[in-house]
Amino acid sequence: MSAVLEVEGLVKHFPIAGQRAVVQAVNGVGFSVARGETLALVGESGSGKTTVGRCVLGLIPRTQGAVRFHGAMIDKRHNIRSRDLRGKLQLVFQEPAESLDPRMRIGETIGEPLRQLDMAQVDRVKRVREVARRVGLSEASLEQFPAELSAGQQQRVGIARAIVTSPELIVLDEPTSALDPTARAEIIDLLIRLQKELDTAYLFISHDLSTVRYVSHRVAVMYLGMIVEQGSAAEIFSHPRHPYSIGLLSSVLLPNPKLKREVRVDLKGEIPSPIDLPNGCYLAGRCPFVDEQCRAAMPPADQVGDGHFVHCYHHRKALSGQVALDYFDDFQAKAEQVLGAGRR
Amino acid sequence: MRVLRYVGKRLIFIVPQLFGIILVSFFLVKLIPGDPAVLMLGPFATEEQLEKLRAGMGLQGTVLDQFWIYLTNLVQGDLGTSWQTTQPVLLDLFQRFPATLELITLALLLALVIGIPLGVAAAYFKRSIIKKFSDYYGLLAGALPDFWLGLVLIFFFYTMLDWVPAPLGRLDIALIPPPTVTNFLLIDSVIAGDWQALWSALGRLILPVVTLGVINAGPILKMTQSTMERMLESDFIRYAETCGLPRSVVIRRALRNSLPSIVTIISVLYGFLIGGAVLVEIVFSWGGAGQYAVQGVLNADINPVLGFVLFSAIFSLVIYLIVDLIYFAIDPRIRS
Numbered sequence: 001m002s003a004v005l006e007v008e009g010l011v012k013h014f015p016i017a018g019q020r021a022v023v024q025a026v027n028g029v030g031f032s033v034a035r036g037e038t039l040a041l042v043g044e045s046g047s048g049k050t051t052v053g054r055c056v057l058g059l060i061p062r063t064q065g066a067v068r069f070h071g072a073m074i075d076k077r078h079n080i081r082s083r084d085l086r087g088k089l090q091l092v093f094q095e096p097a098e099s100l101d102p103r104m105r106i107g108e109t110i111g112e113p114l115r116q117l118d119m120a121q122v123d124r125v126k127r128v129r130e131v132a133r134r135v136g137l138s139e140a141s142l143e144q145f146p147a148e149l150s151a152g153q154q155q156r157v158g159i160a161r162a163i164v165t166s167p168e169l170i171v172l173d174e175p176t177s178a179l180d181p182t183a184r185a186e187i188i189d190l191l192i193r194l195q196k197e198l199d200t201a202y203l204f205i206s207h208d209l210s211t212v213r214y215v216s217h218r219v220a221v222m223y224l225g226m227i228v229e230q231g232s233a234a235e236i237f238s239h240p241r242h243p244y245s246i247g248l249l250s251s252v253l254l255p256n257p258k259l260k261r262e263v264r265v266d267l268k269g270e271i272p273s274p275i276d277l278p279n280g281c282y283l284a285g286r287c288p289f290v291d292e293q294c295r296a297a298m299p300p301a302d303q304v305g306d307g308h309f310v311h312c313y314h315h316r317k318a319l320s321g322q323v324a325l326d327y328f329d330d331f332q333a334k335a336e337q338v339l340g341a342g343r344r
Numbered sequence: 345m346r347v348l349r350y351v352g353k354r355l356i357f358i359v360p361q362l363f364g365i366i367l368v369s370f371f372l373v374k375l376i377p378g379d380p381a382v383l384m385l386g387p388f389a390t391e392e393q394l395e396k397l398r399a400g401m402g403l404q405g406t407v408l409d410q411f412w413i414y415l416t417n418l419v420q421g422d423l424g425t426s427w428q429t430t431q432p433v434l435l436d437l438f439q440r441f442p443a444t445l446e447l448i449t450l451a452l453l454l455a456l457v458i459g460i461p462l463g464v465a466a467a468y469f470k471r472s473i474i475k476k477f478s479d480y481y482g483l484l485a486g487a488l489p490d491f492w493l494g495l496v497l498i499f500f501f502y503t504m505l506d507w508v509p510a511p512l513g514r515l516d517i518a519l520i521p522p523p524t525v526t527n528f529l530l531i532d533s534v535i536a537g538d539w540q541a542l543w544s545a546l547g548r549l550i551l552p553v554v555t556l557g558v559i560n561a562g563p564i565l566k567m568t569q570s571t572m573e574r575m576l577e578s579d580f581i582r583y584a585e586t587c588g589l590p591r592s593v594v595i596r597r598a599l600r601n602s603l604p605s606i607v608t609i610i611s612v613l614y615g616f617l618i619g620g621a622v623l624v625e626i627v628f629s630w631g632g633a634g635q636y637a638v639q640g641v642l643n644a645d646i647n648p649v650l651g652f653v654l655f656s657a658i659f660s661l662v663i664y665l666i667v668d669l670i671y672f673a674i675d676p677r678i679r680s
Contacts, residue, residue: 057586059582059586080586081585081586081587081588082588083588086587086588091583091586093579093583095579098578098579098580099579099580099583100580101580101581101584101597101601102580102601102675103597103600103601103674103675112583112584112587112589113587115587115589116587116588116589161583
């Protein structure tokens, strides 16, 4: 599989007005996404996921590093707005209601990305109809305004607008977190189906692990602007190695309270300020496995499997300390049952 | 059809609204001390003469009786007489209200022409000199009293440069006013084909219109800027930008979504200016409705005050109705 998107050593610092200090939002992030593949960026709010998404599209300039789309550099000049990339990169927002112009009819909204693509009016209308059918929007809704649709339908519009240009990469920024569980299941189902049909690469940004488990092929766990662990979804969800990943997974609310849950890693304390990051491992202040080594220097990436990296000195200890996160397999089965209920 | 029914319903509601306004203003005006009968007849009048005059003016009996008399007259289209002008208030207002309306309408148009483009530019070019300028403009327009600006303008453009006519009313005293049709001087002189009068009226409008326009552009500018800033940061505008749409289209989209708030502030200003322009009217001896009402208040001449309140209320209610209809047109969310 050839990589659609490659990100290397991405750093993004935001200046603070009137101060010399900066917010270190992203601190050296690297990953790649292949055709038809979904990479999930997960982490708490403030971990820098959304900033990574914006840098990838070239919407904000980065401080350091490289972002390549099919080998071509993306930056301030050459980005999602540029003529040659227009329509190949797309994005879907978190809040469907806010991402649609309230004064534009749905059909017009879906056709918007085509306006700058030298497409005849007739073809545009045809294409909009086709895409609307694909995402499950009725012909009549094309004449409606966003306020007349439910949140789930609105997000379908957001997705239709993204796929209308047949993009190669879609950045989905928390596309389901504003939806109720039924609508969420339907949207996830739609995204998976569309990916199979169109072979699009997804960069799926989310804090909702149960959703991520269901849609992603690979997972990158972010903490304070760093990917602390990256690997296949199956690996990460069944055998997380980084204490932070373990902690994050133990905090998932299981849909069935009868499912056993043993909290293995209890992350204490607050996230350090991204303005004043510690020297060593960013998790040192909260981690139960911490020692002097952790406080002295950031652990380098340790490859523990095919495409599975972890930034931790003690990941073996962390792994052996757990009996096996079998409960998550249970959870997965349950989740699929629950999510499956929304499928046709 | 739905719009018509909506308008009908709103018009029916205007009647109780007006009644409430008359009720409140009548009793409030009654709180102003001073007996018009005494003022009119002077200190040497006898008690009998005073009593007779009060009866003639509908001022005998309790306040409630007086209110009833006022209401019954009002229903017959009689707003009473002003003892200062010795004319029926209705006639006075028909002469003066258009003077004020002409002034504030043009002033508001000027304020729009200044405020909206400046607000849009300041919101779009966030780190530019335009943004700085508009910040200072908003501050100054909010801080400077309009009558003061009027006096300064008169000093420069009349006293020193002599570019504009004297600030003495709406028309050159030497000119015969065009025959009255609407009492809007500009319209009447066009109807009469009296270009000399039109020219004179326009010349005299310049300074007061600039005064009010420059000051009232402030709130419009601020509202436009803040709403536009919010819109430009919204996801749907960001998305339009990622589609590579030209700047003009993006700005138009954002402005279209900002319009409801801008229209609201304009309607509020319009209603406010009827009375709010009074100091500028005085500075320019405009002879408008606000000036008329203030004279009434100062001289215990109640009928003009009540008449003015009634006229302003009707005007404001009509403006609000029009604004609601504009919302109807520009915001699809209300339509559905």
